[in-house]
Amino acid sequence: MQEIERKFLITSTAFKQEATVSQKIVQGYLNSHPERTVRVRIKNEKGYITIKGKGDKTGTTRFEWEKEISLEEAQALIQLCELGVIDKTRYLIPKGNHIFEVDVFEGENKGLILAEIELSKVNDVFEKPDWLGLEVTNDERYYNAYLSKKPFTSW
Template sequence: MPTEIERKFLVDHAKWAAVTKPVGTVYKQGYILSEEKRTVRIRVAGDAAYITLKGASAGISRSEYEYKIPVSEGEEILDNFAASLIQKTRYNIEHAGNTWEIDVFTGDNTGLILAEIELQHEDEPFEKPLWAGQEVSHDNRYTNASLSVYPYNIWKQA
């Protein structure tokens, strides 16, 4: 079974602003199903689209199945079936032998920047970049599925 093992961190805005960034990819993703134990997501990322099924989290691990689909079909599915959406720009940054994915959110999640690192096993050591701040791996508010229905701009003020 394919497994995703990921740790997630808030990004320090000032330190991130000083980073030389590669070209980012605009993501639009929507959720057809978003429950505690499973999600079904459609993602259009630049000139590619995917359908992804994710299982329940066990720590920082969960099952994940992802399949490429035609972009035109991804757009149609988002328009006709997605119950909730998020938009962001993703930057891939190499740091100390690992690829970090930094998501700069827009729309109702503007102001939120998250960094993720995918690992081979849960206790794999890694070096955290200076711009990676507080870990939020276990805070479900920061999952993309949650942000699509309960956006950052609503709860950040609470």
């Protein structure tokens, strides 16, 4: 139940040509406290509830627990979420032994495009595509919980 991930800005939309899957995602937060977040997500036609703990000093590692729930449950829980529901399309791009998840944000976060890669260990080596830009792993402004309260378009 440990998540190890790194986040990057994107330098071009060339990633779309390499994507094997795209998913529409709507997510909200029942709790967005910095020590723990409780997220409800609808991804395509499935629902999920996720609890995340506070990240380590580098921002790469934190506790994560996720459970699939019914679409109806997720839709009902989204209605109870804090203001600032996130709307985005996620593109999955395989590179070597890893998969990059590139999120293209809409609504109040329109214009923001972030890539994430989940790793099996902190010092895991991975292939960096040409469209991968500045690493923002430890910058809390790029956390979805932060973006739900202080959208990218307001920076």
